Amino acid sequence: MAMSLSDPARRRLRTLGFLSPWLVGFSVFFAYPLIATVYFSFMHYNQIKEPTFVGLRNWTYVFEQMPLFGPALRNTLWLVVIMVAVRVVFGLSLGLLITKIKTGAGFFRTAFYIPYLAPPVAATVAFVFLLNPGSGPVNEILGSIGISGPNWFNDPDTAKPSLVLLSLWGIGDLMVIFMAALLDVPKEQYEAAELDGAGPWAKFRYVTWPSITPIVMFAVVTGVVQTMQYYTQALVAGKVASGVNIGPGSVIQPGYPDHSTLTVPQLVYQMGFQNFNTGAACVLSLVLFAIAMAVTMLLMRKRSGLLAAED
C-alpha cells in the first residue's frame, strides 16, 4: 500500500488541482468584482471617462437624495416579509396535504410542482394576461359570479399582492422540500402521541413542528435571499401590464404602476445600465450585499442543517 500520493506536498497539490476550477472562478468571478464594486462605490464613473474619486458622495446621494431609493427599498422589504411568510405557510400546508394523499399522489405532486418549472418570464406574461382587469379570464369568471375583480397588476395597491399570487403558483420546490422533511418524521413518535391522546393539532405542534424546524429555517433564509434578488417577475409584470411598446434600446421607467413594483435590483440595473451612474449602482449593490450577507451569517450560525453532514 506504499503509494506515491502519501507524500503530503503532492497531496496538497492534488487537492489544489481538483479545486482549481472553483478557485479560479471564485477569485475572478466573485472576489475581484466584489472588491471592484467597493472601489467604484467611491468613484464618479460614467463608463466613458476615467473614474474620479468622490469619497462618500455616491453614498450620501443614494441615502439622502435618490428619489427612488426609498420606494425601491420599501418594496423589496415588503416582498421579503410578506412573500416569504406567505410562501412558507402555503408551501408547508401543501406539503402536509400531499403527505396525507393516498390515491393519485403522483398526479397531485406533479400538478403542484409543474408551475414551478415555468420560465419566470413566461409565467409572468401569462399571469399579466390571466389577471388582465379588462378581459382577463380571472376577472371574467369573478364577474360571472357577481364579484367585480380588482385591477391586479394595474393598481399600485394590488400589484405587489399579484406578484405574491404569481410566486404561490410556483411553490413546487418548497412543497417538495417540506414533503421530504415531513416524511422523515419518525412514525413511532406519532403513534406515541396518539396513545397519549393527542389530537391533530397537538401532534403537529409537539411532533411535526420540532422535527421540521431546521427545514422551515432553511426555507425562510433562502427565501429571504431569493426575494432580495427579486427582479425578472417584477420588471416583466410592470412592463407588460403598462402596455407600452418598448423597442430595443428604449429607456423605460421600471416599477409600473407608480413605482409599486420597483425593487432594489431593478434600480441597480437602471442606475448602472441606463443612467450610467456606476457609483450609485455600486452603492445599491452593496446595500443588497450587506442585507444578503447578514442573512447568510444568521444561517451559518444557526446551521439549519446546511453543514451538518460534514462527515
Add this chain to the structure above:
Amino acid sequence: MTSTALSAPASASTPERTSPNRGPAAARARRKRILHWIAVHSVAIAVALLFLLPFVFVFLTSVMSDSQAMSGDLWPDSWHWSNYKAVFETPGFLDWWRNSLMYAGLGTLFTVCSAIPVAYALAKFRFRGRRTAMLLVISTMMLPPQVIVIPMYLVWAQQFHLSGTLWPLIIPMAFGDAYSIFLLRQFLLTIPKEYIESAKVDGCGEFRTMVKIVVPMAKPGIAAIALFQFFYCWNDYFGPQIYAAQNPGAWTLSYGLESFKSAHAVNWNMTMAATLLVMAPVIIVFFFAQKAFVEGVTLTGVKG
C-alpha cells in the same frame, strides 16, 4: 368536525357490520377514515385545478382569433392552430431558440465538467480549510447576482469586447457554479468511502477513481445538477438582458418573449402561443426526468 357529526347516525344505521369480529367502534373508525380520505382528496383536487387552470386558459387563448383573444371569452369559437406557425415565422424567434439552446447546452456542459472535481474534493478529501471552502461556496450561492454584475460587465465589455454575445454568461460556468458544487457535494457524501478506498488499493489514482468509480455512482446527482443548470440558463432573463440586450441576434427565448409581447401589443393569442412554446421544453424534459428533479430539490433542503 364533520366526521363526529356524521359518525353517530352512520354507526346507528349500519347494524350489519362489515366484519363480524369487530364492534361498532371499528365501523366508526372506518367511516372516519373514508370521510378523511374524501376531505383530503377534495381539497387536493381543488388546489390542483387552481394550479393547472392557468395552463388551460393560456392554451385556449393561444388558439383563438386575434379579436376573440381580447374579448375575455374563455372558450375559442374556432381553433386557430396557425397562430403557432405565425409565432415560428416571427423574425428572430428561431434565432432565440438557437441562442437559448447554445446558452443552456454549453452552460450545462461546462458546469457539470467543472463541478465534478470540485465537489469530489470537497466531499471526500481531507485537507485544511475544507470547512472554510464550503462556507465560501455557500456564501457565493447566497449572493444576489446584481452585487457583482457591474464590474463584471465592464470587464467583458471593455477588455474582451464580448458584450452583445452570450459568452460572458457561458464562460464563467467552466469555472464552477456554487449551487451545482454544493448540490453535487451533498450527493457525493452519500457514496460510501469503501468504494473509493478499494479503488485506490487496486492502484487507481485519484483522478481515475473519480472518473471510473465516482462518476458512474453519482449519475443521479450529476443528472440533477445538469437539469437544474439547463433550466437556470433557459429561464435566465437578467443575464441576457445585461449582455445580449443591445444585439437582438443574441437574444434568448426568455429575453425575447417579453419584447415579443411589446411588439405585438394587442395580440394576446400570439403571445400566449409563444409563452407556451417557451414553457414546453422545460415541461417535456421534466416528464422524462422527474426523479432527478425531485432528488435534486430534496438534496438542497434536507440531506444537508
